Amino acid sequence: GAVVSQHPSRVICKSGTSVKIECRSLDFQATTMFWYRQFPKQSLMLMATSNEGSKATYEQGVEKDKFLINHASLTLSTLTVTSAHPEDSSFYICSAGTSGYPETQYFGPGTRLLVL
């Protein structure tokens, strides 16, 4: 149980284009999903918290107009990187939080984005 999927797993795009990444909880409902970014050989950094039916909460320093988050249902959150630039190239990982105790997070397999 507690499986989280991400799509696509890998994407290469040209500078200036937008890229959408989907995060789905496959066997449970997640009222809260999280988006992280990980640069090579570094730790995960939380970008934003995505709540179903409401606006996402962004961490300090993360541009909300560049990283658009939509949490349309209890099993789907999307991250859109708008007008991508080479410095946006990174590994993007989502997680979904279970309700109840303990409140653990389960992580998707990640999406590798390369902006040329």
Add this chain to the structure above:
Amino acid sequence: GIQVEQSPPDLILQEGANSTLRCNFSDSVNNLQWFHQNPWGQLINLFYIPSGTKQNGRLSATTVATERYSLLYISSSQTTDSGVYFCAVEGGGGGNKLTFGTGTQLKVEL
């Protein structure tokens, strides 16, 4: 915000050896989890352990919340244990927001 430091940053083991990974955090926490990130990037939950001791096969973990540290023990290491180990904590602010530690890169050799 809460700071999470892990040691050692890198570790190389011979297959069959034991190891201890440490996670220090700067403030009280509501939640602490240990994860293994495999070479393909997938994060795998190992333990939810805000306090106490748990064991799962060759792995065990202990968190001493009052002293703000947690330890992950790996016994009889195998090559499949290679990867990066992260601890992550949820601070007192709640919201289930995790702050990840700096990670320990483990390589297990034959």
